[in-house]
Amino acid sequence: MGELTPGEREVRRGAVGELGEALRDLVDAAVRTEVPLDRLTEATGAARELTALLSADLREVHEIASVDDPETGERWYSPVYGPGSPVAPPMVVEDFPDEGRCVGRVTVPKKLEGPPGLVHGGVVATLLDHVLARSARGAGHGGLTATLTVTYRRPVHLGVPLVVIGQLVSVEGRRATATARLVAADDPDTTLAEGEALLVALRAERASEVFARTGRDVGAWTSRS
Numbered sequence: 001m002g003e004l005t006p007g008e009r010e011v012r013r014g015a016v017g018e019l020g021e022a023l024r025d026l027v028d029a030a031v032r033t034e035v036p037l038d039r040l041t042e043a044t045g046a047a048r049e050l051t052a053l054l055s056a057d058l059r060e061v062h063e064i065a066s067v068d069d070p071e072t073g074e075r076w077y078s079p080v081y082g083p084g085s086p087v088a089p090p091m092v093v094e095d096f097p098d099e100g101r102c103v104g105r106v107t108v109p110k111k112l113e114g115p116p117g118l119v120h121g122g123v124v125a126t127l128l129d130h131v132l133a134r135s136a137r138g139a140g141h142g143g144l145t146a147t148l149t150v151t152y153r154r155p156v157h158l159g160v161p162l163v164v165i166g167q168l169v170s171v172e173g174r175r176a177t178a179t180a181r182l183v184a185a186d187d188p189d190t191t192l193a194e195g196e197a198l199l200v201a202l203r204a205e206r207a208s209e210v211f212a213r214t215g216r217d218v219g220a221w222t223s224r225s
């Protein structure tokens, strides 16, 4: 599919979000089901039919989705916040660019479980990484994560509304430092996990090389974004 007009993109984004929600429900059912074997087999056949339906027109692995805007960095299939992603929790993020801050709200479902009943530690790191990079990007310092330090202070439970706050702390040339906290929405004074990251903006020519395979102009990871 070629580039969409803004109107077409909005319509398609709505449909992509609906499919994403339906697939997240499906994934949730798939990881929680205890139905008998014959039902599992029946579901496998139905899932394969659905795959064939969607596979009639697929992007190559590096191609950017027609619903995305690579210049602003919007990713409709982001594994963190993408409305179309079956694997995203998904997190809903509010940006406060003037304050170099962003606030994510998320309730992590069963599919992202680590220890029984708890959120997988790698998922905690992913949520923190996202708000760390995003707080810097919102304030005009787009960059890739060069270092990420995560401190796990308390177990993070599945099915509980969480708030993840990213804050840009400092900028020096192409380097930005940000910190983040993850708390339960009903107990915001108790830090469950915290993160610190160094984000390094790509030089424009390096960004062209790194993203060449997408075939599009991707500006969101350089210092001008």
Ligand SMILES: CCCCCCCCCCCC(=O)SCCNC(=O)CCNC(=O)[C@H](O)C(C)(C)COP(=O)(O)OP(=O)(O)OC[C@H]1O[C@@H](n2cnc3c(N)ncnc32)[C@H](O)[C@@H]1OP(=O)(O)O
Binding pocket: 072, 073, 074, 075, 129, 130, 133, 134, 137, 143, 144, 145, 146, 147, 173, 174, 175, 198, 200, 201, 202, 203, 206
């Ligand atoms: C709307 C929706 C929004 C959506 C918002 C979306 C948010 C999504 C968040 C996802 C974030 C990710 O997962 S990003 C993906 C994971 N990260 C990556 O893939 C990065 C892989 N690493 C690299 O590509 C590279 O190592 C870089 C880019 C980090 C640095 O390489 P480079 O660009 O060549 O930089 P280089 O010249 O070496 O260094 C530049 C400066 O940074 C310093 N520096 C570089 N690396 C380090 C380091 N590890 N520790 C300390 N310092 C370092 C250097 O000393 C130097 O300082 P000085 O000499 O200038 O003083």
